[in-house]
Amino acid sequence: LVENRVREVKIFRNGITSSPTYEQSEKLSSFCIYSSIQSTNIENMRRAGIISIERQLEAKRDQNSQSISQAFQDLTPLITMAKDMVSLAKQITGEISKKKGAITEDEAVQLKAHLLSLGIEEPVTRENVESSSSYFSKLSEECIAVLSDPVSKSGGMLTLFDAYVRVNRARGFDLISPSDFFRACKLINNSSTSPIRMVTLRSQLRVLVNKDYEPSKLKTVIVNLIEENGSLTAEQLSQKRQIPMLLAKELLLDAEDDGLLCRDETIEGICFFPNLFLTNIP
Structure with missing residues (x-):
């Protein structure tokens, strides 16, 4: 009886291990273990990749910080040299005033022009004024001193944008x-001795x-210039009057609004002609 039961158990075990269901379950178990290991490796690789990117970004930030620090260190001697140049300009200006007869007037003018190119000797700041x-008021006087010559050399007209760049x-x-700067320019018109003033064109563009x-x-000058050349574009007027093209276009449109000019729109742009109806009316 015992031998028969042992034989039955062996047959039962052999039947399980040799059955297709058992083999499939074994394969599925090994596949699950392999998949788990593979997914763990992929996750570790992802983490390693993110850490590497973070380290690269951190290293780049450190490099940028060092570059900025070095740039500011380089600015320190430059500022010191600028102060020395201002002191030298003051000294030369004092020598010019003392030795007016020792140098010619042309030499003095040329030397002052070089000093002006170095910049303003003592710029007006809020710290060195009372109120x-x-x-x-002093900033307005400074703007007058700096911008009077550029306005004259720019055809008698300078946009506030160009003026602001020159002052700074x-x-x-x-x-x-x-x-x-805009508030100081408003005060320029209050000065009786100022050779320049601020005006607002019809398009609300403010100029000095x-x-x-x-x-x-000015409109008469523009019309005469167009009559001499037959026609002009904004670019051509800008070159002839030595003024910005934006300003030249504003002046042409202003003269057109007054009926002094006519336009011809082409693929090359807008070309302005004299208004012959004003001169040929019987």
């Missing part, structure tokens, strides 16, 4: 804001002009 009104370039490191500026005279 806000005094600051804007002359001030060096003591830059002013656009609002402060010579004190003797008259819109009617």
Whole structure:
């Protein structure tokens, strides 16, 4: 009886291990273990990749920080040299005033022009004035001194944008804001001795002009210039009058609104002609 049961158990075991279901379950179990290991490896690779990217970004940030620090260190001697140049400019200006007879007038003018290219000797700042009104008053005087010559050399007209760039370039490191500059330009018209003033064109474009500026005279000059050349574009007028093209276009459109000019629109742009109806009316 015992031998029969042992034989039955062996047959049962052999039947299980040799059955297709058992083999499939074994394969599925080994596949699950392999898949688990593979997914773990992929996750580890992903983590390693993210860590590597983070390290690269951190190294790049450190490099940028070092570059910025080095740049500011390089600016320190430059600022010191700029102060030395200002001191030298003051010294040369003092020598010019002392030795007026020792150098010719042309040499003095040329030397002052070189000093002006170095920038303003003592820019007006809020720290070295008593009040806000005094600051804007002195800033207005500074703008007059810096911009009078550029306005004359720019055909008697200079946009506020170009004027703002010139003033800040002359001030060096003591830059002013656009609002402060605009407020100072408004005060220019209050000065009786200023050779320039601020005007607003019909398109609301604000410009600095010579004190003797008259819109009617300027329009007459433009019309005569167009009559001499037959026609002009904004670019051509800009070259002939030595003014920005934006300003040249504004002047042409203004003269057209007054009926002094006619336009011809082509693929090359807008070309302006004299209004012959004004001269040929019987």
